[in-house]
Amino acid sequence: MSSEKSPSSASASASSSSSYELSKGINGLDKVILRDPRGSSAEVYLYGAHVTSWKNEQAEELLFLSSKAIFKPPKPIRGGIPICFPQFSNLGPLDSHGFARNRFWTIDDSPPPFLTNTPSKAFVDLILKPSEDDIKIWPHRVALGSGGDLMMTSRIRNTNIDGKPFSFTFANHTYFSVSDISEVRVEGLETLDYLDNLQKRERFTEQGDALTFESEFDRIYLSTPTKIAILDHEKKRTIVLRKDGLPDAVVWNPWDKKAKAMSDFGDDEYKYMLCVEAAAIEKPITLKPGEEWKGRLELSTVPSSYCSGQLDPKKVIQGS
Numbered sequence: 001m002s003s004e005k006s007p008s009s010a011s012a013s014a015s016s017s018s019s020y021e022l023s024k025g026i027n028g029l030d031k032v033i034l035r036d037p038r039g040s041s042a043e044v045y046l047y048g049a050h051v052t053s054w055k056n057e058q059a060e061e062l063l064f065l066s067s068k069a070i071f072k073p074p075k076p077i078r079g080g081i082p083i084c085f086p087q088f089s090n091l092g093p094l095d096s097h098g099f100a101r102n103r104f105w106t107i108d109d110s111p112p113p114f115l116t117n118t119p120s121k122a123f124v125d126l127i128l129k130p131s132e133d134d135i136k137i138w139p140h141r142v143a144l145g146s147g148g149d150l151m152m153t154s155r156i157r158n159t160n161i162d163g164k165p166f167s168f169t170f171a172n173h174t175y176f177s178v179s180d181i182s183e184v185r186v187e188g189l190e191t192l193d194y195l196d197n198l199q200k201r202e203r204f205t206e207q208g209d210a211l212t213f214e215s216e217f218d219r220i221y222l223s224t225p226t227k228i229a230i231l232d233h234e235k236k237r238t239i240v241l242r243k244d245g246l247p248d249a250v251v252w253n254p255w256d257k258k259a260k261a262m263s264d265f266g267d268d269e270y271k272y273m274l275c276v277e278a279a280a281i282e283k284p285i286t287l288k289p290g291e292e293w294k295g296r297l298e299l300s301t302v303p304s305s306y307c308s309g310q311l312d313p314k315k316v317i318q319g320s
């Protein structure tokens, strides 16, 4: 963690049902801390509505945050869960990955009603106030489930009054902490088509079984199952991603050369992280005025006795 001004904190409970702690993080940036009585926790910076920490009941960190991460706008924070919106990567006129990750969000004390109940009190609603040229609202809820699961629900509503539709792409660009990248397997993406960002986004079909990593990896998997698993036997842990409204999944590891080229990333840190990103990329989402989109990501951990092969799409689809 970079050695800048130390944090301070105060507890707050905005809307009657949620409780969280408001605190000063690195460089005095505002952050929210969510705690579950059983010990799990999460931290969200208002800068970028950026989750920078998710810990299980044993207080083990499950997300990767670079030791060189820069907590100074307009630089996005390297690690945790940046939100790529309203544009993924360079798929449009905006800066790479859009502006949501380097804007200041605010805590929304009166969020629009959530249709689904949030199973715990530990949640916070964040909203990106529209700037002069945007008249859309983006309520975003980060919640910590009673089992330590992390849930993120993003909603985009087009409130345009001039009848104009609004299109966007989206990703929860999650950096997971792994014991050793060369020992990790990703399940649930076998046999799927993907766009290879290392080959001008040419389209290929995934062979083999689970994904393993031995060099730079940057792919957009298309129309994936709703469940994907990251198996880390050394940590005796499997992280399960469940996603809704986010049909695609990006898998990224910069490996050594790209790692050296990134000033806010340690040269060796590629060995201890893997990005698996729930996303909507291949088919941009278009909202007519008054329409709303919702994307949901739920992260949970299971002991790695969970046997491999359970998430092979063929098996998942056959429901065996």
Ligand code: TA6
Residues within 6 Å of the ligand: 076, 089, 096, 097, 173, 197, 218, 250, 252, 275, 277
């Ligand atoms: O999600 C994968 C990716 O698009 C890679 O191509 C790589 O650029 C990565 O995101 C990081 O992007 P950033 O703009 O945060 O440096």
